[in-house]
Amino acid sequence: MEPSEAILSLDSGLTGLPGYALRRAANTMMAELARRLAALDLRISDSAVLQVVGERQDMTSSDIGKVLDIQRANMPALLDRLEAAGLVRREPIDRKSQAIVLTRRGIEMLAEVRRVLMAFEEDLMARIPARHRPHFLPALRALMD
Numbered sequence: 001m002e003p004s005e006a007i008l009s010l011d012s013g014l015t016g017l018p019g020y021a022l023r024r025a026a027n028t029m030m031a032e033l034a035r036r037l038a039a040l041d042l043r044i045s046d047s048a049v050l051q052v053v054g055e056r057q058d059m060t061s062s063d064i065g066k067v068l069d070i071q072r073a074n075m076p077a078l079l080d081r082l083e084a085a086g087l088v089r090r091e092p093i094d095r096k097s098q099a100i101v102l103t104r105r106g107i108e109m110l111a112e113v114r115r116v117l118m119a120f121e122e123d124l125m126a127r128i129p130a131r132h133r134p135h136f137l138p139a140l141r142a143l144m145d
Helices: 003-014 018-038 044-055 061-068 072-084 104-126 133-144
Strands: 088-092 098-102
Touching: 018 044, 018 104, 044 061, 044 072, 044 088, 044 098, 044 104, 061 072, 061 098, 072 088, 098 104
Parallel strands: none
Antiparallel strands: 088 098
């Protein structure tokens, strides 16, 4: 057996494991989303921050991190990158806190992000057999509870 055949054989056995299959599917789809967002010069985390900030004008860095499950230590670099790109700015809420808000360019970029995400979501669902589509999201949500 050739080494590549052995690897394929091993992988084939693993694909029968739900956790492995879920991880592989998630990795495949997230790589595709990353490729599409790269055309906008954004990462997946960047687009997630833009979406969250676009919903509320009073979110602090800490709030955003909690909503998106991003470690506190990673938030400054992420926000600095978005600020340097002119997509967000910081506005004082009180003496201690600053809100992260979208700039005009950020609002325009959010519209582009939403367009990319809608196309991605439609393509993702199209890959799932029609009879499974109604159960797909509920099944994923059950894993998150």
